[in-house]
Amino acid sequence: MKASNRKIGVVLPGRPGWTKIAGIVGILLLPFGLNRPRPSSDEPVTITFLDPEWSHDLTERNVLPDESLQEFTRQTGIRVKHLPAPESALDQLGLVRELLRKGASSPDVSGVDVIWPGTLSEDLIDLKPYFVKELSSVDPDVVASYTVKGKLVAVPYIADVGVLFYRKDLLREYGYGTPPRTWDQLEKMAARIQQGERAKGQKDFWGFVWPGADGENLTCNALEWQVSEGGGRIIEADDTISVNNPDAVRAWKRAAHWVGWISPPTVVSYQEWDAKNVLNSGRAAFWRGWASDYFLSDESSWLTIRDKIGITSVPGGRAVRAGSLGGFGLGVSRSSAHPAEAMELIRFLVRRETQLETVRSHAEPPKQLELYELPSILKAYSHFDVGQHQNGGGVVSRPSSVTGQKYEEVARLNRFASSAIDESKFRWRATHQARRHSENATQTISRVVGLAVCSRR
DSSP states (O other): OBOOOOOOOOOOOOSHHHHHHHHHHHHHHTTTOTTOOOOOTTSOOEEEEEOTTOOOOTTTSOOOOOHHHHHHHHHHOOEEEEEOOOSSHHHHHHHHHHHHHTTOSOOSEEEEETTOHHHHGGGBOOOGGGOHHHHTTSOHHHHHHTEETTEEOSEEEEEEEEEEEEEHHHHHHTTOSSOOSBHHHHHHHHHHHHHHHHHTTOTTOEEEEOOOSSSHHHHHHHHHHHHHTTOOOEEOTTSOEEOSSHHHHHHHHHHHHHBTTTBOGGGGGOOHHHHHHHHHTTOEEEEEEEGGGTTTSTTGGGOTTGGGEEEEEOOBOSSOOEEEEEEEEEEEBTTOSOHHHHHHHHHHHHHHHHHHHHHHHTSOOOTTOEEESOOTTOGGGGGGOSSOGGGSOEEEOOTHHHHGGGHHHHHHHHHHHHHTTOTTTOOOOOOHHHHHHTOOHHHHHHHHHTOOBOOOO
16 A cells, blocks of 8 residues: 555534535536436446545646546446545545435545544445455554444555654764664754754754644644553553553653754644644754655655655654554445445555555665665565664554544544643643543543543553
8 A cells, every 4th residue: 555645634524615625526426416326237337436635626627537547447347437525634524424424326435534434434335345355465453443343444545654754964964873763862863963953053943843733643643652652542452541641641741841842832833734844944853744745655846855854663662663544545335326336446446556566665765765664564665774674663543443423522632631741831722621521631531432441550
């Protein structure tokens, strides 16, 4: 699987942009109808594909199937109507839910973000019996992220993972032969490089930048900090909640200490592009991003200092080294008029990605880019690794499958818990629920999802 160039978030639709795109897609779906009849035996089947990576303004691009879908039609005779999606994952979820829950027979195939399965599980077909062969070669942690109570809601298709970008030129200049493997090492390197660069006159240089604004990127960051210190995954495999424990608190206190020290005070309002721009302008030594932000994406042209960059796994703590899992899978609507043909499209797309991954594994390494101990999920790039790929980090999944439609509330509560450690530095918004009930986030999450609180202290 290739890595996604999308960032992840979940809210209900509400912005004008969603209304505009929904109206456009509604028009596109009119020829198919909510309950379109099956074609006659001599009429070719046409299925619809709502592709989250094909988001754009229809006035700027023709609505035409891309090359891969044209090849699918040549091989199978099945036509595919390629539908646009809103640009943000937030609005995409709203659109998919709206269409599926109206019982519309379109879209037949939908992109399913890695944190949507719990929300959409009742509206999509269980694909596990139909993709046994394809799933056998997929990382079990990835498959688990698309599985809800034993039901495979979507077939994993595009995978992404959190990584650490670093300035390889500055590491060499300050005497470091390898990037940091632990948060302790990152702190020392970041502080030293920051001090040295400021002494040269670059007063706005920072050691480490990351997206700290309230949102899904912060959920991913906080989860990586928490799990690295052995503080749990918010909700564990046995359905207990593990938020309020000394290991998690220690991880969050560490992050709070970064603000104003090696990270700018404004990092708590940084969106993804804010942090990217600081790195790209030469004002940071380290940046927590996604694998898709550079060498796994066609959009890496945003980085103008690519000859100075390296990528490695997110640092670890006392327990493990793990990056948050991102990406999306492909699901089939329960009300699709052509489920067999829809599954055939998914099988074709997944097979094509497998073939592309084989090509990548034998390709020349990206020019000028240093790769060191990449996350284990990026197997296709292991031969580029100048370090030991087996020492790279693993992946950690957000608890979206178990929380279902309450995931956003749980994620927001966990962000509140992490930001409340040092209110003088972390001015992230507390949830009204936590204030109103005067409970810690663990107890509130327990009430929201109806699970027990882990007694570990």
